[in-house]
Amino acid sequence: MIDHRTLRVALLGAGSVGSQVANLLIERADELEERTGARLELSGIAVRDVDAPRDVELPRELLTTDASQLILGSDIVIELMGGIEPARTLILEALNSGADVVTGNKALLATHGAEIFDAADQVGASVSYEAAVAGAIPIIRPLKDSLAGDRVKRIFGIVNGSTNYILDRMDRDGLSADEAMSIAAELGYLEADPTLDVEGYDAAQKAAILASLAFHTTVSIDDVHREGITSVTGEMVESARRAGLVIKLLAVCERLGEGDDESISVRVYPALISREHPLASVRGGNNAVFVEAEAAGDLMFYGAGAGGIQTASAVMGDVVSAARRHIAGGVGVGESPRGDLPVAPIGAIVTRYQIRLEVSDEPGALEAIARAFSAGGVSLATVEQTTIETDDGAPTAQIVIGTHRAHEEDLSDIVAALAASEVVERVASVLRVEGE
Amino acid sequence: MIDHRTLRVALLGAGSVGSQVANLLIERADELEERTGARLELSGIAVRDVDAPRDVELPRELLTTDASQLILGSDIVIELMGGIEPARTLILEALNSGADVVTGNKALLATHGAEIFDAADQVGASVSYEAAVAGAIPIIRPLKDSLAGDRVKRIFGIVNGSTNYILDRMDRDGLSADEAMSIAAELGYLEADPTLDVEGYDAAQKAAILASLAFHTTVSIDDVHREGITSVTGEMVESARRAGLVIKLLAVCERLGEGDDESISVRVYPALISREHPLASVRGGNNAVFVEAEAAGDLMFYGAGAGGIQTASAVMGDVVSAARRHIAGGVGVGESPRGDLPVAPIGAIVTRYQIRLEVSDEPGALEAIARAFSAGGVSLATVEQTTIETDDGAPTAQIVIGTHRAHEEDLSDIVAALAASEVVERVASVLRVEGE
Numbered sequence: 056m057i058d059h060r061t062l063r064v065a066l067l068g069a070g071s072v073g074s075q076v077a078n079l080l081i082e083r084a085d086e087l088e089e090r091t092g093a094r095l096e097l098s099g100i101a102v103r104d105v106d107a108p109r110d111v112e113l114p115r116e117l118l119t120t121d122a123s124q125l126i127l128g129s130d131i132v133i134e135l136m137g138g139i140e141p142a143r144t145l146i147l148e149a150l151n152s153g154a155d156v157v158t159g160n161k162a163l164l165a166t167h168g169a170e171i172f173d174a175a176d177q178v179g180a181s182v183s184y185e186a187a188v189a190g191a192i193p194i195i196r197p198l199k200d201s202l203a204g205d206r207v208k209r210i211f212g213i214v215n216g217s218t219n220y221i222l223d224r225m226d227r228d229g230l231s232a233d234e235a236m237s238i239a240a241e242l243g244y245l246e247a248d249p250t251l252d253v254e255g256y257d258a259a260q261k262a263a264i265l266a267s268l269a270f271h272t273t274v275s276i277d278d279v280h281r282e283g284i285t286s287v288t289g290e291m292v293e294s295a296r297r298a299g300l301v302i303k304l305l306a307v308c309e310r311l312g313e314g315d316d317e318s319i320s321v322r323v324y325p326a327l328i329s330r331e332h333p334l335a336s337v338r339g340g341n342n343a344v345f346v347e348a349e350a351a352g353d354l355m356f357y358g359a360g361a362g363g364i365q366t367a368s369a370v371m372g373d374v375v376s377a378a379r380r381h382i383a384g385g386v387g388v389g390e391s392p393r394g395d396l397p398v399a400p401i402g403a404i405v406t407r408y409q410i411r412l413e414v415s416d417e418p419g420a421l422e423a424i425a426r427a428f429s430a431g432g433v434s435l436a437t438v439e440q441t442t443i444e445t446d447d448g449a450p451t452a453q454i455v456i457g458t459h460r461a462h463e464e465d466l467s468d469i470v471a472a473l474a475a476s477e478v479v480e481r482v483a484s485v486l487r488v489e490g491e
Numbered sequence: 492m493i494d495h496r497t498l499r500v501a502l503l504g505a506g507s508v509g510s511q512v513a514n515l516l517i518e519r520a521d522e523l524e525e526r527t528g529a530r531l532e533l534s535g536i537a538v539r540d541v542d543a544p545r546d547v548e549l550p551r552e553l554l555t556t557d558a559s560q561l562i563l564g565s566d567i568v569i570e571l572m573g574g575i576e577p578a579r580t581l582i583l584e585a586l587n588s589g590a591d592v593v594t595g596n597k598a599l600l601a602t603h604g605a606e607i608f609d610a611a612d613q614v615g616a617s618v619s620y621e622a623a624v625a626g627a628i629p630i631i632r633p634l635k636d637s638l639a640g641d642r643v644k645r646i647f648g649i650v651n652g653s654t655n656y657i658l659d660r661m662d663r664d665g666l667s668a669d670e671a672m673s674i675a676a677e678l679g680y681l682e683a684d685p686t687l688d689v690e691g692y693d694a695a696q697k698a699a700i701l702a703s704l705a706f707h708t709t710v711s712i713d714d715v716h717r718e719g720i721t722s723v724t725g726e727m728v729e730s731a732r733r734a735g736l737v738i739k740l741l742a743v744c745e746r747l748g749e750g751d752d753e754s755i756s757v758r759v760y761p762a763l764i765s766r767e768h769p770l771a772s773v774r775g776g777n778n779a780v781f782v783e784a785e786a787a788g789d790l791m792f793y794g795a796g797a798g799g800i801q802t803a804s805a806v807m808g809d810v811v812s813a814a815r816r817h818i819a820g821g822v823g824v825g826e827s828p829r830g831d832l833p834v835a836p837i838g839a840i841v842t843r844y845q846i847r848l849e850v851s852d853e854p855g856a857l858e859a860i861a862r863a864f865s866a867g868g869v870s871l872a873t874v875e876q877t878t879i880e881t882d883d884g885a886p887t888a889q890i891v892i893g894t895h896r897a898h899e900e901d902l903s904d905i906v907a908a909l910a911a912s913e914v915v916e917r918v919a920s921v922l923r924v925e926g927e
Contacts, residue, residue, distance in 0.1 A: 204807020371640020
């Protein structure tokens with residue numbers, strides 16, 4: 056190759072991913088030059104505190120606390136600080152100065168994505184974010200490019216490794232939710248604020264990003280129906296296992312309706328899936344995403360969902376692409392124009408449900424419950440009545456109902472009616488069944 | 492959007508994939524315009540016989556037998572004729588006229604890839620070929636872009652649906668090889684010339700393409716060690732099953748050695764893998780590819796490996812990318828410069844082996860066999876002796892040996908010595924064990 060240019064690369068943030076990215080940029084400079092036709096020069100690393108301890112030793116002279124100054128004159132800016140501010144302002148500064156941006160900031164994209172993509176479009180720069188969803192797994196690029204000539208019908212997957220680890224330990228080792236959670240915390244699987252994981256915020260951010268891309272629609276985290284795993288008990292996991300099912304925290308993005316009635320549903324909740332389903336065997340902190348497309352059929356992408364070095368691989372792929380784009384000299388190809396489909400409320404979805412009820416053991420209880428379902432227009436697929444011991448040791452009747460496919464709004468009306476009914480002592484759990 | 496350009500798209504070939512691509516270009520013209528910012532105008536479809544029956548009804552006025560004429564003035568040329576000529580000449584014509592090329596032609600790329608990529612580099616055009624490997628599964632783009640900043644250590648996977656169908660039916664339903672093959676032929680799973688599938692040529696072409704891309708090295712089909720499934724018997728499949736293993740036709744591409752001693756091995760053969768391995772559960776005609784990268788760790792890509800409409804999805808993704816590139820106005824970003832690692836002979840690989848021997852049932856037989864292994868420097872992990880009935884009904888002793896990891900050249904010397912030895916009546920099978 057002749058005439059190799061030098062591209063100035065600014066790195067914002069040197070946490071577990073950022074420090075690995077810095078390391079790869081330095082150690083693999085020659086290989087990257089071969090891959091891109093450009094010398095990628097790491098011009099500096101913006102950090103909050105130049106003296107803070109890091110996972111990887113970084114050249115002291117590259118560290119700076121002045122991110123804005125570092126951005127000036129950069130060709131590529133890699134933002135790995137996380138959080139909304141100052142990340143948002145710095146990314147906008149970078150785009151306005153003509154740099155391409157690579158980011159792994161899911162919280163930012165799930166809240167201010169539209170603003171950032173618009174800014175990039177206006178100046179002809181690119182924003183890449185493979186690292187924002189499912190760590191090392193290439194899922195953004197396949198959706199953006201490989202499936203660009205196809206039509207995505209549905210995406211569902213396991214996109215949060217911490218909660219998958221917790222549910223997996225509960226399932227495999229019979230741990231209680233509390234036990235599994237303390238082990239996950241000890242192993243560093245949970246964020247400093249565990250609610251981001253266990254309440255489903257992290258998965259909801261990723262669902263918003265995937266849905267935006269797949270359906271060419273602006274979806275923010277506020278559009279995502281979100282339920283975490285805090286309501287999942289060892290008893291629910293055990294009962295699922297006996298039925299050949301497993302509980303996973305799923306992110307689901309799907310098209311509803313057709314033509315002018317088309318809308319999309321984006322949701323995160325713990326759901327039952329068959330043990331035969333490939334997602335059931337996703338262990339520990341791994342991630343897996345299923346994509347159902349009109350022409351391509353079913354595709355699955357599987358790999359490490361987190362980890363500094365793994366996520367750094369995704370960042371580096373984006374950096375190489377940005378560098379090639381610079382060398383090729385083309386202007387940025389913005390995000391596709393938005394179809395802006397309406398986002399449907401959770402009541403609009405159609406799926407199967409499993410409802411566990413504790414009932415007073417009296418004649419007519421089952422009949423009353425069956426009547427509630429038929430009056431609500433939801434038909435029953437399976438009914439199983441057993442006697443269990445409640446927490447206070449008293450025997451009580453448990454009825455586990457599996458429905459046929461039904462509208463969520465019909466189902467929730469029925470559940471509300473059951474909760475208020477005299478024969479039902481407790482609605483122990485309501486779970487959706489996915490992956491069928 | 493303003494100022495939408497029209498891009499002229501020429502299609503060469505209207506077989507099962509080509510006719511679906513034509514159909515998608517026509518039916519989804521508006522959606523494609525939204526995605527790319529360009530009107531994609533299908534300017535013609537070159538076929539051998541305009542009157543031949545097709546899977547999909549195509550507008551008669553678009554059909555032509557003059558491919559060269561059609562190529563002139565095209566912005567994007569999609570080659571789905573298959574075979575070496577005239578596909579090779581037409582692709583070179585298209586590139587020289589400045590068009591971007593999208594192809595699904597694995598036979599051509601595995602033999603004349605270097606020539607075609609060089610031609611593209613010289614004129615600054617692009618050649619995309621997602622459809623050439625693993626049908627609808629995005630694997631080319633993740634290797635080329637997403638993992639471009641990482642280092643691929645090993646790729647292994649199931650890339651031929653026909654042979655996977657045959658092996659799967661033998662395993663699940665206890666069919667003989669002949670029975671499974673006739674069913675596969677009846678269902679249209681096999682090519683007109685079944686040796687392309689069952690002798691491993693199709694998988695070897697795909698392995699050559701994957702290895703070229705992953706290791707930045709020119710690998711042609713002649714560099715690929717190839718063994719088909721014709722030697723796999725029902726007895727071997729059954730014996731694997733009893734041991735908790737399954738036989739799959741694997742394509743394996745891996746780096747051997749380090750630094751100046753680095754080389755690559757590219758091979759296709761039936762191998763044993765554990766039933767616990769995710770590849771073991773790849774059913775019927777599906778494909779799955781594992782990628783082990785230095786930073787990203789293990790990734791898996793899974794989906795339909797063939798089928799007209801599924802493969803058309805991969806073609807359309809490439810067409811959209813080519814169109815965006817045209818609109819962005821950049822020159823083509825060629826294939827990465829080649830590292831050109833040497834391709835190692837099959838003798839250089841290191842793996843575990845399972846050897847089944849039929850031996851004369853006399854004292855000292857096992858000792859002689861064990862001595863052959865230790866003299867050859869290969870240590871044994873498991874030995875199992877049973878009495879079986881041979882084809883002529885006579886009882887004979889069967890010894891199944893599992894080795895520790897060993898060099899293939901050491902192992903083949905030992906197998907040659909055993910075959911010549913007096914105590915061994917027959918070397919019934921030698922299989923490699925992968926995926927550990």
